[in-house]
Amino acid sequence: MKPSPFKYHDPSSLSEAVGLLGSLENAKLLAGGQSLGPMLNYRYVMPDHLVDLNKVVDLTHIHIEKGRVHVGAMARQRVLERDPGLQKACPIVREALLEVGHFQTRNRGTIGGSLAHLDPAAELPGVMALYDATLELAGPRGKRTVPMAEWGRGYMSPNLEPDEILTGLAWDAWEGVQGHAFVEFARRRGDFAIVAVGCLLALDAKQAIRRAAISLVGVAYAPVRLPSAEKFLIGSKGEEQAIEAAAAEARKIEAKSDLFASGAYRQRLAGVLTARAVKTAYQRALGENAGK
Amino acid sequence: MTDKRTITLTVNGQRHTREVETRMHLADFLRRELRLTGTHLGCEHGVCGACTVLLDGEAVRSCILFAVQAHGCDVITTEGLAAPDGTFSVLQQAFWEKHGLQCGFCTPGMLTTLTAFLRETPDPTEEQVRDAISGNLCRCTGYATIVEAALSAARRLRGEG
């Protein structure tokens, strides 16, 4: 299974990359290659040009300042997984990353690649949805940003023009006493999620939930936030009925059917995993509080 | 016309300079250009792990990496795991002693994966070893002896005999 022929370009600057993408017909960007590589080998895609982003300077940074996280699109998943600052500020990132493929694929895979490829079952977009991340793009018409909520346009179709490059992601880490959980159901270790749920909770001084974010992966073409479920949690102290109410909201979500699972089964999983994620996040938040 | 690049890389300690077609993946480069056929192709879509090599020390799937991307890099394949005098690495020896291979086709990927893993996690639990090779498919062994070999090698590397 060999790829079809292409012309290879390896720009060393972002402007060079943008210039290439803008002037070439039928070009594809190469980031980690863990998704594109198989597609090329299967000839599912046959680009005339391959623009390799791996040598573009400074797309790999991880900056955290005053709670604002800024990550370059080409930051390797494995590097993100091991970054101590990120682990401290946003521990859910690592928890989700440990579900992403296998350590060999994370050695090459990038966060930008995952977001730009936008497989419905991909974990990282689910985390970005929790944080309402901002995605930064560069193109021939200049730079623009897209909020995560507006990122998914259709099946594997992000809000990204063919001549634009995702350059970075930015979000605000949560403040105060908080808990997190990323819970996934997959057939085997490292498989894409059939359904995954991410949850962030922040507590007030009385251990009541003052802020909640729940995102669902695998039910639609892009991750879905559950404001109706989040609402049920605000003010609660992780009681059984609040969690069940949130789970019930998750079960109502319209979920797709495909080769791997039916919509009905995904709905069932959504409910089960939401309950688990909220429970775990709340326990962790309490544990954090106890440490103070 | 075919798109070619000249690349230079170090493979198992030896430097090579070659002109390659840009669409040739690293596994084919190793196998065809350098005649290092120890790295195997089991699926060519990044799942089975038989093609795993160490690229600048990290375990990667060489079937979904282009040779041109390895320009300037340091690659270790299964042929490079033994000492220059041919003495097996601790892991290779453990595979031999624990019957860690049957047909041997997945073995190169298992060896490179576990070499990288044990470097990073010298005192793994059985569960961690299984997790580490969860991205390597084997149809022959049922994985039990591979896991035993890894744990045995880990013990020996820690000096526990």
Added chain:
Amino acid sequence: MGSRNIGSSVKRIEDPAILRGRGRFVDDIALPGMLEVAFVRSSEAHARIRGIDIAAAAGLPGVVAVLTFNDLGSSRMVQANPHPLLKQNITQYPLARHEVCYVGETIAMVVAENRYIAEDAAQLVAVDYEPLPAVIDVLEAAKPGAPRAHLDSPDNLVARIPWKFGDPDAAFAGADHVFRSRYTQHRGGCHSIECRGVVAIHDELSEQLTVYSSTQSQYLVQRFLAAYTGRPEAKIRVVAPDVGGGFGPKCAHYPEELALALAAPKLGRPLKWIEDRREHFIATTQTRDQVWDVEVAATRDGKVLALRGRGVHDHGAYVPYGLLLPLGSVVNYPGPYEIKSMDMAIDVVFTNAVPTSPIRGAGRPFANFILERSMDCVARNLKLDRAEVRRRNFIRSEQMPYSTGGKLPNGNPVMFDSGDYQACLDMALQASGYAGFGERRAEARTRGRLLGIGISSYNEDTGIAPHEGAHVRVFSSGKIVVTTGAGAIGQGMKTVLAQIVADELGANPADVQVEAGDTAAFPMGMSTAGSRNTVTAGSAAHLAARQVRDKALRFAAEAMEAHESDLEILEGAVRVKGIPDKHLPLAEIARRLMGFVNVPNPIGFTPGLDATAYHSPERPVYANGTNIAVVEIEPQTGHTRVVDYFVAHDCGRIINPVLVDGQIVGGVAHGISNVLFERMIYDRDSGQPQTTNYGEYLLLTAPDMPRMHLQHMETPSPWNPIGVKGAGEGGTIPCLATVVSAVEDALSDYGVTVNEYPLSPERIVELMEARRSANDRPG
């Protein structure tokens, strides 16, 4: 015979080269002037070919030839396993003629400088298809009036295979109970990590055709290539190099092998074709569906009097390997049980999918599943313990050798040689804590999990006919070389033969060189399949080594003026017992027997220190065992995992324990993978395969394996000189039933019966919900 090595877990002699990356698999072969091949394959499940346009492909730089039907073979391929019951003996053309009958069927062959270019060209070949109705579902295919998988066929019936003995009608008439069930089974594909591959070289000078193939059946390939091409067998050499797993599908002779063998002489350059994984999904044989309706006749005490069933088997679009797979799924009744009457008939049908052929277990898992689920069915309905029902039905060891009532293909009665089935069951029950399982089940419930335990017992015909042979020779250097026709596919056969020969000749296995898999190096053999190598090749190696030993002792006795009974062979020499310094090296004996110029051969001795022997089993020898699985289900999601797996196994005399364990664990892994993960999905209407990569088709991985607990019994077989039985498939055969039995047990609260596999988590939930709502329905 000395047993210093037999019974010992000697390190494998195959391993060092592979560990160093110096294995020689077929894709590792590179020859000067070698060209690479890519096949154009049908993208339609069933179609007429109206035309093939190769102009663009042939014109691509680097392309040497684009071949189609008219360039290669005008007749269909030779039938590998003829059988009188084969109604429609339809095999493929090497390249399709007018009609294609499955997605993946070979249509054209592109030969180019390298595989990259060959694939570029293959894409440019334009096939003009006229789509035809396709049939995929096995039950649909069996119905009258179903779309015909082959246009010129009257129907889809390939064969109707009966398996009948005793008096089933009387048994059913007189039974206290009759239970009916439907069984739906699906096993997926081969998925050796090495796909198939062929290198074909024609040498003009010698007119020799050499074919390297990742095959389990080099002698069959040689024979069929000769039959098809008209080239003498002596001018065809087939070599199996290192083979990265076979599991059965590499036993068949394939169109690609034939196509390369036909094209190489025409093109005058070595040709290589390596199957890629996408091709493997659509071109290497599989074992897919069998559906059965079965009745069990039982006494009120749970004694099974008879089984009566009608099954349908999906054979795919062709029968390259005859009826071996569906035959294997009926001739193994009654298994380890004393069931006096049997009436199990299976209809084999064509579908427009990849042809099916045996995969590890080879039909026996299908039969075992039905036998074992039937035992559970009797137990459940009569409220008896499942182990007890088996005990009441087992053939007892005192009854050995036991005639079942069935007949082998050659007309001989089926007979089981030896085995203590109850002992293996007891061992497994004891090891698994079966009696006290209730406690474990209750503990799991406190964690919100459903725990179940399942049993399956089996026996297995191993060491199947015909022969394998071995040549053992001591060279003048003292080197011992064993050459065999049997092939190595990863099971460690070379080490096993080295151990056997080393024991006869007082050597170290590491010093015994074993050559295998080459039709030019050894005259006759069959194939590496059916758990037969240790029995056949092992026995042959033993016999040949024994002859060499006897000759060496006889020669030494004369030369040393000693009695043979005072001599032994140790460390490369014949030595006087107790006086090791008085010795004659084997190398010296070999030299003298190989002769010197103008020196007559020693009187009474044929030249050389070597011998050739074959072992031709008249009957298979029967391994047996019991497997017990503990399964844990998470009811909220249906997630199912096998937690513990117990094997009590008897494969007769064990040559190398660690190798046998490896076969069992590997076999169990294959079985669990079949039950919980593997499904080869085809779209029912279009016939398009839906699962064609490893993201869609799931194989079991390391974290999915249970804790394994193995125990062995060694009941030697009286029917071969070394008392061995086969071990290659014993892990797989009962595994499907074991796991399903455990799943059913775990779901016992829901009153679910499970008579199918594979079982996905969603399916488990479905079964739970269906039963629950059935229970809720107003009565």
